[in-house]
Amino acid sequence: MSATGKLKVVINKPACCGYGVCAEICPDVYKLDENGIVYVDDEIVPEGQEDLAREGADACPQNAIKLVSA
Ligand code: SF4
Structure with missing residues (x-):
């Protein structure tokens, strides 16, 4: 198993205003x-x-x- 191509989520929490668009589009991740x-x-x-x-x-x-790339 290689880790190639894996993506890592980096969140800037202070910037998040809770619109929820991310979670609406991709609820399995966000x-x-x-x-x-x-x-x-x-x-x-x-x-x-x-x-x-x-x-x-x-x-x-x-x-x-x-x-970012994991
Ligand atoms: S889309 Fe997601 S990360 Fe962006 S402000 Fe809304 S809840 Fe926060």
């Missing part, structure tokens, strides 16, 4: 806490979720989510 602020259970994006995770990150009005 979760919202009781204040509506984004968090992830696992910062490594599960295989097959990469495109949706990218879409969710791109859709964030605050640019609060970055995806």
